[in-house]
Amino acid sequence: MGVNGAGNGSIQARLVTEIRRRIIDGKVLPGVNISELALAEEFGVSRTPVREAFKQLQTEGLIEIRPRVGTFVTAPSRREVTELFEMKELLEGAAARLLAQRGRVPEVEQMEENLREADAAVARNDRARYAELVEEFHNLLIVGADNKKLEAHYRTLMNQLAYARLVHTSLSQPGRALQSDREHHRVLELIVAKDGDSAERVMREHVRASRQALLIGLEAEHHRTEDP
Numbered sequence: 140m141g142v143n144g145a146g147n148g149s150i151q152a153r154l155v156t157e158i159r160r161r162i163i164d165g166k167v168l169p170g171v172n173i174s175e176l177a178l179a180e181e182f183g184v185s186r187t188p189v190r191e192a193f194k195q196l197q198t199e200g201l202i203e204i205r206p207r208v209g210t211f212v213t214a215p216s217r218r219e220v221t222e223l224f225e226m227k228e229l230l231e232g233a234a235a236r237l238l239a240q241r242g243r244v245p246e247v248e249q250m251e252e253n254l255r256e257a258d259a260a261v262a263r264n265d266r267a268r269y270a271e272l273v274e275e276f277h278n279l280l281i282v283g284a285d286n287k288k289l290e291a292h293y294r295t296l297m298n299q300l301a302y303a304r305l306v307h308t309s310l311s312q313p314g315r316a317l318q319s320d321r322e323h324h325r326v327l328e329l330i331v332a333k334d335g336d337s338a339e340r341v342m343r344e345h346v347r348a349s350r351q352a353l354l355i356g357l358e359a360e361h362h363r364t365e366d367p
Contacts, residue, residue, distance in 0.1 A: 235339050
C-alpha cells in the first residue's frame with residue numbers, strides 16, 4: 140500500500156484518513172501501541188509523515204501520544220462520553236429543526252429509504268447492518284440541514300467519539316435496536332410535517348436515550364474486562 144510519488148501533504152492526508160478509519164471502525168483498540176515504524180513500512184514512507192499524522196489525530200482527540208512510551212487510541216471516559224453526547228444532542232436537534240424547515244429535499248427521501256432498510260434489518264436481527272444504517276440516518280440528517288458550519292463541528296465531534304465503535308455498544312442493549320428504529324421514524328415524521336420545534340425536541344430525546352444505552356453498555360464491557 141505504498142504512496143510514493145505523492146507530495147508530502149497528500150501522503151500525510153492519506154495517512155490521517157486511513158488511521159482515523161481504522162480507529163473509528165474499531166480495528167485499532169484502546170491500549171494497543173500504534174507502531175510508527177510499522178505504518179511507515181506499510182505505506183512505503185518515512186516516519187516523518189506518520190509522526191505528523193499522529194499529531195493531527197491527537198488534536199482531533201482520537202489518539203494520545205505519550206513521549207518515550209508510545210501512541211495509543213484514546214478511550215473516552217464516562218464524563219467525556221457524556222459531554223460529547225450533550226454536544227451531539229444540541230447539533231442533531233438543531234439539524235432536525237433546519238431540515239424540517241427545508242421541505243421535501245432529497246435527503247428526506249433518502250432517510251425514508253434508510254428507514255425501510257432499517258425496519259428490515261431490525262426484523263431479521265441484523266445488528267451489524269442496522270448499526271450502519273443508524274450512522275447513515277444521522278449523516279443524512281446533518282447533510283440535509285444544509286449548514287456547513289454545523290456539519291464541520293459535527294464531523295469533528297464524531298471523530299472524537301469514534302462513533303462507529305460506540306454504536307455497536309449502544310445497540311447491544313436488549314430491545315435498543317427496535318426502540319432506536321421507532322425513534323428515527325418519529326423524528327422523520329415530524330421533519331416531513333415541517334414541525335421544526337417538535338423535530339428538534341424528539342431528536343434530542345433520541346440522542347439522550349442512545350447515550351443512556353451506551354453508558355450501560357460501556358459499564359457492562361468494563362466489568363467483563365475486569366472479571367478474571
